[in-house]
Structures are given as C-alpha cells and as structure tokens.
Amino acid sequence: xxxxxxxxxxxxxxxxxxxxxxxxxxxxxxxxxxxxxxxxxxxxxxxxxxxxxxxxxxxxxxxxxxxxxxxxxxxxxxxxxxxxxxxxxxxxxxxxxxxxxxxxxxxxxxxxxxxxxxxxxxxxxxxxxxxxxxxxxxxxxxxxxxxxxxxxxxxxxxxxxxxxxxxxxxxxxxxxxxxxxxxxxxxxxxxxxxxxxxxxxxxxxxxxxxxxxxxxxxxxxxxxxxxxxxxxxxxxxxxxxxxxxxxxxxxxxxxxxxxxx
Amino acid sequence: xxxxxxxxxxxxxxxxxxxxxxxxxxxxxxxxxxxxxxxxxxxxxxxxxxxxxxxxxxxxxxxxxxxxxxxxxxxxxxxxxxxxxxxxxxxxxxxxxxxxxxxxxxxxxxxxxxxxxxxxxxxxxxxxxxxxxxxxxxxxxxxxxxxxxxxxxxxxxxxxxxxxxxxxxxxxxxxxxxxxxxxxxxxxxxxxxxxxxxxxxxxxxxxxxxxxxxxxxxxxxxxxxxxxxxxxxxxxxxxxxxxxxxxxxxxxxxxxxxxxxxxxxxxxxxxxx
Amino acid sequence: xxxxxxxxxxxxxxxxxxxxxxxxxxxxxxxxxxxxxxxxxxxxxxxxxxxxxxxxxxxxxxxxxxxxxxxxxxxxxxxxxxxxxxxxxxxxxxxxxxxxxxxxxxxxxxxxxxxxxxxxxxxxxxxxxxxxxxxxxxxxxxxxxxxxxxxxxxxxxxxxxxxxxxxxxxxxxxxxxxxxxxxxxxxxxxxxxxxxxxxxxxxxxxxxxxxxxxxxxxxxxxxxxxxxxxxxxxxx
Numbered sequence: 001x002x003x004x005x006x007x008x009x010x011x012x013x014x015x016x017x018x019x020x021x022x023x024x025x026x027x028x029x030x031x032x033x034x035x036x037x038x039x040x041x042x043x044x045x046x047x048x049x050x051x052x053x054x055x056x057x058x059x060x061x062x063x064x065x066x067x068x069x070x071x072x073x074x075x076x077x078x079x080x081x082x083x084x085x086x087x088x089x090x091x092x093x094x095x096x097x098x099x100x101x102x103x104x105x106x107x108x109x110x111x112x113x114x115x116x117x118x119x120x121x122x123x124x125x126x127x128x129x130x131x132x133x134x135x136x137x138x139x140x141x142x143x144x145x146x147x148x149x150x151x152x153x154x155x156x157x158x159x160x161x162x163x164x165x166x167x168x169x170x171x172x173x174x175x176x177x178x179x180x181x182x183x184x185x186x187x188x189x190x191x192x193x194x195x196x197x198x199x200x201x202x203x204x205x206x207x208x209x210x211x212x213x214x215x216x217x218x219x220x221x222x223x224x225x226x227x228x229x230x231x232x233x234x235x236x237x238x239x240x241x242x243x244x245x246x247x248x249x250x251x252x253x254x255x256x257x258x259x260x261x
Numbered sequence: 262x263x264x265x266x267x268x269x270x271x272x273x274x275x276x277x278x279x280x281x282x283x284x285x286x287x288x289x290x291x292x293x294x295x296x297x298x299x300x301x302x303x304x305x306x307x308x309x310x311x312x313x314x315x316x317x318x319x320x321x322x323x324x325x326x327x328x329x330x331x332x333x334x335x336x337x338x339x340x341x342x343x344x345x346x347x348x349x350x351x352x353x354x355x356x357x358x359x360x361x362x363x364x365x366x367x368x369x370x371x372x373x374x375x376x377x378x379x380x381x382x383x384x385x386x387x388x389x390x391x392x393x394x395x396x397x398x399x400x401x402x403x404x405x406x407x408x409x410x411x412x413x414x415x416x417x418x419x420x421x422x423x424x425x426x427x428x429x430x431x432x433x434x435x436x437x438x439x440x441x442x443x444x445x446x447x448x449x450x451x452x453x454x455x456x457x458x459x460x461x462x463x464x465x466x467x468x469x470x471x472x473x474x475x476x477x478x479x480x481x482x483x484x485x486x487x488x489x490x491x492x493x494x495x496x497x498x499x500x501x502x503x504x505x506x507x508x509x510x511x512x513x514x515x516x517x518x519x520x521x522x523x524x525x526x527x528x529x530x531x532x533x534x
Numbered sequence: 535x536x537x538x539x540x541x542x543x544x545x546x547x548x549x550x551x552x553x554x555x556x557x558x559x560x561x562x563x564x565x566x567x568x569x570x571x572x573x574x575x576x577x578x579x580x581x582x583x584x585x586x587x588x589x590x591x592x593x594x595x596x597x598x599x600x601x602x603x604x605x606x607x608x609x610x611x612x613x614x615x616x617x618x619x620x621x622x623x624x625x626x627x628x629x630x631x632x633x634x635x636x637x638x639x640x641x642x643x644x645x646x647x648x649x650x651x652x653x654x655x656x657x658x659x660x661x662x663x664x665x666x667x668x669x670x671x672x673x674x675x676x677x678x679x680x681x682x683x684x685x686x687x688x689x690x691x692x693x694x695x696x697x698x699x700x701x702x703x704x705x706x707x708x709x710x711x712x713x714x715x716x717x718x719x720x721x722x723x724x725x726x727x728x729x730x731x732x733x734x735x736x737x738x739x740x741x742x743x744x745x746x747x748x749x750x751x752x753x754x755x756x757x758x759x760x761x762x763x764x765x766x767x768x769x770x
Contacts, residue, residue, distance in 0.1 A: 107458055107460065111458050111459065111460050112458070112459045112460055113458060113459040126403075128443075128460040128461075129403065129443035129444050129460070129461075158620075160616055160618065160620045161620050161622060161623075163576075163581045163607075163614075163616070163620070164614070164616055164620035164622075165622070165633070165637075166580070166581065166606070166607040166608050167579045167580070167581070167607050167608075167610070167612060167613070167614040167682075168608075168633055168634035168637060168681065168682070168685065169608045169609075169634045169637040169638050169685065170608055170633070170634075170637045171606075171608055171637075174637055178633075178637075179622060182624045183622075183623070183624055185624075207451070208451070210444075211405070211443055211444025211445075211446070211455070211460075212408070212444050212445050212446060212447065213442065213443060213444050213445055214445070217444070225447060226408050226410070226445070226447055227410075228334070228335065228338065229332060229334035229335065229408060229410035229411055229447060230334070230408075230409070230410030231410075232338070
C-alpha cells in the first residue's frame with residue numbers, strides 16, 4: 001500500500017516537472033514585461049503592421065487552402081485511382097520539410113530566375129518581396145494540416161449517406177455540398193483552424209522567399225525576430241499575442257471536434 | 262500488449278534519468294586536459310573565424326574552439342540572458358559598449374581589432390544596370406539593406422544621411438533609395454544569396470561579406486570614402502569566462518600574423534594593437 | 535413493370551439475375567447473407583453498375599450494356615430504402631423529407647406543401663423539426679419511407695425495412711408498410727430475413743443463392759421447397 005502511494009507520488013512529480021518545463025518559458029514571457037509596457041508597445045507601428053499583415057495573410061492563405069484542399073481531400077478519400085498514395089505523400093510533404101527547404105524551393109520555382117518565375121518575369125510579374133510571396137509561403141507550409149484532417153474527416157463519413165442522396169436525386173456535386181461536407185464539417189473546421197495557426201506562425205520560408213519589410217512582408221514571427229535586435233518589449237508583446245492565439249486555437253479545435261453526430 | 266502500469270513507467274523514467282547522469286559524468290571525465298573555448302562571433306566574420314579557428318586548433322591541440330555565429334544584437338541578448346561564452350566578437354562598438362556597461366565583459370581586454378567598410382553589390386547579370394551608388398535611386402531598383410538595429414543596416418542609413426547632406430545628392434535621393442528597399446535583412450548572410458539568385462538588384466553590405474566565391478555571382482562596387490562608414494569590430498573576454506588564459510591566447514592569435522593574414526584575405530582591415 | 539437482367543462479377547461469385555416485377559406487385563428477395571440480395575437493389579438503383587445486362591422500368595431503359603445507356607442514380611426515379619435508413623444526421627425530419635424535392639429544384643412553396651402533406655400521411659407531422667438522431671427505429675423507418683415516397687418514385691426498393699424497428703412495433707409497422715406499398719401502385723422489391731415480412735408483404739418470393747435465382751413463385755410455392763436447406767431453416 002505504501003509502495004503504491006510512493007509510486008503515485010512519483011508519477012505526479014514527474015508529470016508536474018514536465019508541465020513546469022513547458023509552462024515556465026511561456027510564463028516567463030508574461031513576467032518579463034509589465035502590463036503598461038505591453039499595452040504601449042501594442043500601439044507601435046511595427047507591432048500593428050505585423051499584426052494586421054499576419055491576420056490578413058493567414059486568413060487569405062487559409063481560404064486558398066480550403067478552396068483547393070477540400071476537393072483534393074474529397075477525391076482522395078472517395079476515389080481509388082493510380083497514384084493516389086503518391087499524391088497523398090506529396091501533399092503531406094511540407095509537414096516534414098524544414099521551412100528553410102520550403103523557402104529555398106519556392107525561390108527556385110517562383111524567384112525571378114526560378115523555373116516558373118523567369119517566365120512570369122517576362123510579363124513583369126515578380127513575386128519575391130511581395131505580400132503574395134508571404135501568402136504563397138504560408139499556403140505551402142500550412143496546406144497539409146488542412147488536407148490531412150479533411151481527408152480523414154471525409155473518410156469518416158459513411159458513404160451510405162452519399163448513396164442515399166444519389167437515389168433521392170442529388171448529383172455528385174450536390175452530394176458533396178449538401179451531404180459529405182456538412183457531415184465532415186467539424187473536422188474541416190478544426191483542420192482549417194490548425195492550418196490558420198500554422199500560417200500565422202510561418203517564419204523560415206517567409207523570410208527566405210518574401211524577405212522582411214514592415215507592412216508588406218514582415219509578419220508577426222518576422223517582426224519578433226527583427227524587433228528582438230532593438231526593441232525587446234515589442235518582441236515580447238508580439239510573442240505574448242502569438243501565445244494567446246495559439247492557446248485559443250488549440251481550445252477552439254478541442255471544442256469544435258467535441259461536437260459529433 | 263499489456264498496458265504498462267504507473268510503476269513500470271516510473272521505473273523507465275528513473276532508468277532514463279540515471280542513464281543521462283552516467284552519460285553526463287563520463288563526458289566530463291573524458292576531457293580533463295582539453296579546454297573548450299566558446300566564441301560568440303558576429304555573423305559577418307563567419308568565414309574568416311572558421312578558418313582562424315582551424316588554424317588555431319592545429320597549433321594548440323589541447324584547445325577546442327566552438328563558434329556561435331549570429332547577428333551581434335542576438336549574441337548580445339543571449340549574453341545578457343546568461344549564455345555561457347568566453348569571447349565576444351562584435352560587429353559594432355554599440356553592442357560591446359552595452360555589455361561593458363552591464364558588467365558582462367572583462368573591460369581591460371576589450372579592444373577594437375578590425376575595420377570594415379560598406380560596399381555596394383549587384384548580381385553579375387546586373388539586370389538593373391547599376392554602376393554605383395548614384396544609380397540606387399532609379400525607379401524599380403530592388404534594393405536590400407539591413408534593419409536599422411543591425412550594424413550594417415545602421416551604417417547604411419548613416420551613409421545615406423551623409424549623401425542626403427551633400428547637395429550633389431540631397432534628401433530626395435535618400436527618399437528615393439529608401440523607397441526602393443524591398444527587404445530589410447537581420448543578417449548579412451541572407452543578403453548575398455538573394456542577389457546571387459537574382460531576386461534583388463542591389464544590396465549594401467560589408468565589403469568583407471563578399472567572399473571570393475561570391476565574386477563569381479555578384480559584382481562589388483566601392484562606395485566613395487566621403488560617404489562610407491567604417492565599422493570597427495571590437496572583441497573581448499567575458500567576465501564570467503572560466504578559461505581566461507586560453508581566451509587571451511586565442512585573441513593574441515587572431516591579432517597576430519596568422520589571424521591578420523586570414524582576415525585580410527576575407528576583405529577586412531586588421532587594426533594593429 | 536420492372537425487368538432486369540444483370541451480370542456482375544463479385545468477389546466470390548458471378549451475380550447473374552433475371553427478374554421482372556409488375557406494377558403494384560411486391561417481390562420479396564430472400565437468401566443467405568452474402569447471396570447478393572442488397573447488390574441486386576444497388577444494381578437497380580444505380581449505386582452499382584452491372585458488367586452487362588439491361589434494366590428497364592416501364593418504357594424507360596435505366597441501363598443497357600448493348601445500348602450503352604447508364605442513367606445516373608439521381609435520374610432513375612427509384613425509391614431506395616437502405617437497411618439502416620441512412621437518414622441524414624445533420625438535418626431535421628422535414629429537411630430529410632424535403633431533400634429530394636430540393637435537389638429537383640421544385641419551387642419552395644410546393645416543397646413546403648408536399649413535405650407537410652407527406653409528414654401528415656406518415657403520422658410524422660409532430661416530429662417535423664426534430665433532428666433525426668432523436669427518433670425511434672419505427673419513426674426512422676417512416677421518415678425514410680416518406681423521404682422516398684414524396685418524390686413519387688416509379689419503383690420502390692426496400693432493404694430490410696423492419697430490421698431496425700422494435701419487435702413489439704413490427705406487426706403494426708408491417709401492415710402499415712403493406713398499405714403504403716399497395717397505395718403507391720408501383721413495382722416493389724423487398725429484401726428480408728424475416729418470414730413474416732415475406733408472407734405478409736410479398737406477392738411473390740424469390741430465393742437467391744450465390745447470385746442466382748434458384749426459386750421464384752408465390753410465397754406458398756417457394757416455402758414448400760423444404761428440400762432446400764435455406765427454406766428449411768427460414769420457414770422454421
């Protein structure tokens with residue numbers, strides 16, 4: 001009995017130790033800045049520009065990922081075709097690629113002398129150093145988070161509902177829009193939230209492919225990295241905002257996925 | 262498979278901790294007579310100091326030199342946050358001064374040892390047709406500089422201020438140049454690749470940042486001396502260094518004939534002490 | 535009148551079924567699990583495609599391998615009730631019943647009228663706005679039937695229509711179902727495991743064995759074939 005109590009105590013201690021390891025650095029961010037300093041740095045242009053740019057680009061990226069990713073995930077969940085596994089692997093690839101590789105790859109493809117970029121350049125279209133480049137970097141790294149989740153959610157929908165809808169007069173498109181997507185909704189929403197969060201946190205590919213310019217390509221993570229060289233308070237404030245958003249995102253995903261039919 | 266009981270889990274954790282402790286002990290026992298010097302070095306010195314480190318280790322078998330290369334501001338922040346280092350090599354006197362004021366440095370050892378100046382670089386293709394700083398205000402030139410908080414970005418702004426004060430260029434020139442800036446980089450190391458890939462048309466960097474290899478990809482233009490800003494690189498031993506003797510010996514090597522030769526090769530101007 | 539001749543290679547055997555059902559007639563399909571009963575329904579409603587053969591309903595050809603015709607399921611006008619009813623879980627009772635009409639772009643007021651009417655006939659009016667997850671087995675069965683009948687299908691396919699209904703309610707549901715089928719006056723195929731279903735709903739009985747019709751006749755005729763092992767156990 002005593003032995004058991006000791007074990008329970010030890011397990012609890014190990015758990016507490018690990019929790020401390022995770023929470024201490026995060027909590028330290030909050031302890032290193034006074035509420036007044038936090039609020040005043042929120043009004044600084046570099047912080048405001050980064051906040052609005054991050055939200056706009058992450059939102060646009062998420063919309064693009066959802067628009068392109070949903071049909072792809074649906075096809076891969078429902079149709080068996082040659083090369084499906086390969087398509088799956090390719091769409092998953094950015095999850096395991098280091099962001100630096102993603103940035104370099106985007107440069108090689110869409111840079112001014114890139115495989116595609118050199119032809120765009122002939123028409124005067126240059127992607128590097130623009131907000132579009134930020135969005136492209138975010139779409140590249142964030143899309144697998146949505147597509148994976150979407151495919152799993154579509155696979156979880158019983159195809160019997162789709163068959164029933166067909167016999168009731170629904171075309172394949174109507175079935176997707178009125179049956180499959182609504183039934184997979186919880187998973188799709190949580191996938192989109194995760195994808196948004198990943199886009200918001202994107203750093204490596206962005207700084208390589210889009211550069212670093214306040215108000216145009218300097219998103220929150222880039223602004224944190226830049227302001228750290230001068231205005232530590234701004235860097236901490238931006239970090240705190242990202243911590244709060246990340247916490248909210250995880251909570252949102254938990255709440256959304258709890259609802260089940 | 263059986264679900265492991267809490268007891269098993271605890272046992273596994275304890276074993277792992279014990280393993281780590283043992284591993285930790287053996288490494289410290291293994292190297293009693295080898296000293297490791299940790300040198301926090303400004304990113305612009307990456308090439309030169311890597312070579313110097315190798316040359317030094319070749320002559321001093323009992324010393325291992327570990328470099329941490331990053332922007333001077335980042336290194337300063339790390340030192341202020343308690344990072345363990347023996348030597349700090351800064352690309353600007355500002356950050357060294359801050360550490361000295363904060364009591365982080367062994368003040369008597371801090372000394373300027375290197376000069377570096379700004380240069381203009383363009384890709385060898387030179388698609389924007391730039392022949393010198395006078396062309397930087399041409400509309401559509403994609404210019405890359407450093408952020409205002411990193412030394413090479415700070416010096417670039419000082420240089421543009423000097424040019425703005427000269428009636429030959431004027432404020433309008435400076436405004437037009439700043440309007441052409443497409444990216445503000447935090448480290449020089451990420452500037453040259455952007456030019457080499459043709460993403461940007463021009464950049465203002467330290468002369469020393471352009472290596473011999475880089476000259477196959479970019480062309481370097483000197484900036485007239487009257488506008489140029491010469492950076493002084495200080496170095497010094499940290500107050501909390503545990504190997505001050507070895508650190509002093511390494512600094513002497515850097516400033517001696519072998520170190521100076523390598524630094525000159527990389528485009529720096531060693532200041533003799 | 536429904537006439538089918540379908541051949542399709544399945545995993546364990548080749549399904550080869552020829553059947554015809556007159557309007558107002560109910561054919562009951564019986565057979566072991568895996569004998570191809572549900573597959574026959576899926577081949578008729580278009581969820582599965584035969585390798586070859588022909589499916590005609592009245593003067594319409596739904597499928598013909600020779601004529602290269604394959605009407606997609608949504609245009610076949612076949613009411614198909616699945617074993618578990620497949621009610622759409624994200625919709626209310628009324629929305630489920632309205633689904634087919636909305637797919638056909640019927641004007642909204644007409645949909646509202648038809649749905650209300652159908653729900654009243656099926657004794658479901660009180661449940662119109664209830665989510666289908668809260669319904670009993672019998673209620674679900676009625677919703678599924680209402681959802682199919684509101685479209686005035688030319689053919690009704692029922693897969694184990696009473697399997698999910700409470701034992702005590704099965705008797706009443708069965709006679710109600712029989713009434714609905716007779717009212718609709720269209721060909722109807724019922725797949726069942728239940729002797730009472732076969733006797734009360736069926737005008738004709740068909741026994742399927744490994745994808746082939748081995749007996750076809752009145753319930754009395756087929757059930758008297760005691761030399762067949764399945765009939766032996768089925769008729770108890």
